Amino acid sequence: MALALSVSIFSYVYMSMIPEKLYFKIGEVSKLTRIKPYVLRYWESHFKIVTPKKSGGKQRVYSRRDVELILYIKDLLKKEKLTLEGARKKVREFNSKKNIRAKEESKQILFPFSEKKFQRALKTIKKDLISIRDFLSSSK
Secondary structure, eight states, rough: HHOOOOOOOHHHHHHHTSSSSSSEEHHHHHHTOOOHHHHHHHHHHTTTTOOOEETTTOOOEHHHHHHHHHHHHHHHHHHHHHHHHHHHHHHHHHHHHHHHHHHHOOOOOOOOTHHHHHHHHHHHHHHHHHHHHHHHHHHH
C-alpha cells in the first residue's frame, strides 16, 4: 500500500513537470531531469525498462513514460538513497503499475520511426502545415 501511495504522489508531482509532448530527444530529457546524457545511456543499460526508440537518424527518442521512469529512478537514488539494485526492484514494481494504467488509458500511438516511407510522409505533412500557417498569417 505504501508503494502504491508513493507512486501515485510521485506521478502527480513529476507529471506536472513534464511538457505535454509524446516524444523527447536525449538533450531535452537531460535538461528536464538535470541528468547528463551519458548517465541516461548508462541507466538504459542498467534499467532495461527505460527503452527509448531510435529515430531515422539513430537519435534516442524517449516517450513520456520513459521520462517519468527516469525521474522516478533519480528520486530513488538521490532522495531515498537506494542502491542501483534496490532502485531496479522498485522500478519494476512502478513499471508494472504504469503498464496496467497505460493499457487502460492508451493515448499514444506507437510509430515506427525507422521506416523511410513514414519519415517522408511526416516531412510532407510538416511542409504542408507550414505553408498553411504561412498562408493564414499572411491573410491577417
